[in-house]
Amino acid sequence: MEVIQQLIGRLHPLVVHLPIGFIITGLLLQWYDRKNHEWSKIITMVFLWGFISATIASVSGYLLYKGEGYSFDTVKYHLWFGIATAIFSLLMYFRLLPPTKMDFIKRMPVVLMSFLLLFLISFTGHLGGNITHGSDYLLEPLPNNIKTFLGLGPELYEMPTLDEENWEEAELYTDVIQPILNNKCVSCHNAKKEKGQLQLEEENGILKGGENGAIIETNDPENSSLYSRLILPLEHEDHMPPKDKTQLTQDEIAVIKAWIAHSNPFDKKIGELGLKKNLFQAFFPKAEDQTYPDVEVAKIAKDTISALKKIGLHVEPISENNNFIKVSCINKPTFSDSDFDLLLPIKDQIVSLDLGETQISDAIFEKLGSLPHLTFLKLDNSDITGRNIESLEGLEYLKSINLVGTNFQETHLPKLKKFKTLQTVYLYNTPIQKPQKVEKRKPGELFFDYGGYDLPAIATDSIVY
């Protein structure tokens, strides 16, 4: 008896398609026949069969649930919705029958019932699919970014970061290895999904390995599939993570290799293992690059840049995704004070300006004062004398001024000392006399580089051995 029950239960995946077919057919025919009402009898019959097959499906489903040891929690919605589908098919059948005594049914709008049935049959089917294939079966093939957008994405873990000072105190496994696995592997190798029967969520799963056995050969990364699969060519069948998933970086792979090579400890600190800092370079927070102002500026349209390039200026963002711009007159030696107005549309974006070897005069300083984020300024080999250079005092980010080969006068030098952020002024080849003793450069303080370096002749210069 039990065998027959089980057998009927296992026919459930087959039988369920009958009510799906009948009910969908019924609904389609209803829609097709919505004006002429010529097929009513047939439609009524279809829904009767729908009810009968749905009932059989429900019974077989119940037997399957009993026979295969599913928990009630897993199947309960599917079960109730399946029964509801059967009941509403029956109601639909009665609703479509020629007039009878059951008046209350006749009062129900057919369209509403049709939509309800459509919903029931689809949703029940979907729930059933979830039980056999897993709840993320349907959307799994979507690209990760779309999944994330839909709120279904793999949980996003923070990249492991180490502290510049205490990095040796960090635990290699807990603070580096597991976060890497969480980021790049666990979305498929977890307790629910367990691809290749492998779980990488915690120590036990990692040590247990997957369907091909252990994934770590202690001290032998080359023979540990946890490492060796990472370094297979991307096209290789066994390469992990699969080609379309986010790959591990070289630095991450190197750390995993080192971990296995050092007996894959789960509780040792990086310092205890004697690993080099170099290995973890990628995990230190990137030092903030303080070269340019920490300010957001608007992006300049490509057309504006092209227009400036057309007149011979060298205009380029400082990097691809940076809105700051550097400008150089290297190809436009005729640049003069009056040309400065061309730069006004990008005045907020200019951080580096090279007006070396151009026709500018001291009148340029007042104009330069209108470049709020100017950081590096080159005026070398021009005729400026430094009059009005105080106009630049208000520039909050100015770090360096190159005055090499100009006519810059010593009287204007003290003005520069008032500049708050200025670090270097290049004064080589100007009328300014190099002091007898040049003080050493101190970090964070203004430094005048008078240049004029030389390499005095020494006896060995002319000796030939």
Add this chain to the structure above:
Amino acid sequence: MNSLDRLIKEKLQRDIQAKTRRHFIKDCVAGMGGLALGSLFMGCNSFVGDNKKGKIALTERDINPLASMAPPFPAKVKSVIYLHMAGAPSQLEMFDYKPTLQKLNNQACPQSLLEGKKFAFIRGVPKLLGPQAEFKQHGESGNWVSNFLPHFSKVVDEVAFLKAVNTDQFNHGPAQLFMHTGSPRLGRPSIGSWVTYGLGSENQNLPGFVVLTSGGKTPDAGKSVWGSGFLPSVYQGVQCRSKGDPVLYIEDPKGISRNLKKSTIDAINNINKKEFNEYSDPEILARINQYEMAYRMQTAVPEVMNINNEPEHIKEMYGVKPGKESFANNCLLARKLVEDGVRFVQLFDWGWDSHGTGHDTAVDLGLRNKCTEIDRPMSALLLDLKQRGLLDETLIVWGGEFGRTPMQENREGQEMAYKGRDHHGDAFTMWMAGGGIKKGASHGLTDEIGFSALEGQVSVHDVHATILHLLGFDHEQFTYDFQGRPFRLTDVEGHVIHDILA
């Protein structure tokens, strides 16, 4: 003009004759589809060229392959001067001080060091050879420099040393190729080509990648060390000479005036413009642009390559020898080129292969002379760039293709009259200086006799990764598609050497 008209007419007729109906239909199968597809993509790019058929989309690079481009990340430097000592200088006489090696001088090399090693010339059991120079610590950094380089030891605080660079090549050609193209075999683009491809050139009157050689010979690996490999050939290094015409065949021929030259080029360009109006092929615009650049280069190159106008004290500092081919001249030229916005300047100095086969290649004689030849110029280059405010935006790299053995060479197993050292790539010294470099740093340590690295070993790929990093590239992302896969300068390896970065 009559003859020119005739010529054009004739060409058109030949073209038409060459086309048959079959040709046309055959060509069109893919062509028509391509045309339709092309029109779909119009407007994707920022640059739009006009011709009589309407607007066509072109990038700036279509028209000028050397147009400058922003790097992916903010760069520390915008130019590179690479000083290559071809033949491989001996680190043991210049930077890598090994007092223990002195003590072991003339003792037989332990067998354990020789096992599994290949040498170019050493056979049997060689003897260890102590340093032939005297070493001292210099500057605030206290880095060791030998008395072969008295001037350089004064600027030692400006540079960062890599004491344990490793290469897997032990012959000059492959090792030089490896050092400059990231592969010991032919066919890859050189670093300078990668960089000009990625960043273009700022000065539109000069080439973006200039090569200068000295020492009497070009490197063993030939011109491939500045070749463009699979990159478009416009990115290859332009070899300029410090003696005679800087670039060959750039002078106007005798009897041809500058004006006539200009009108010739204008005429050619007009024909090309017509051609472009007809076929809208961006290659034609690139060609027009190159004629114009060549014309501009005719005046710009001789100007920048002329060191005679430099003040006397500068010439003295470098120790230049005007009119001759010398490393000193090339160093001064390198500064001038970088000052004028050239992206990558590559210097090769030949004559560093100190095998001890004669006076010139003895590590205590010939090598010392070579050191004297470069000592003043390279130190002057550092100081001159510094005083002009250019050192912060330039990277200087110094090195050979490998290093030399702590053992004295015993060619054919014979003891040799002069002291020499064989090729050795396991651990040798390079240095870098300039923007983004940690001044006075020293990274890497070799064992007591300077044979292998104890710590801080870096590979040639690491050096490349670091150079690209300073120029604003992620060496893993900077690729070029060729033969169906993306290629990188660093292939599948390379780590940025953070220890020498500021």
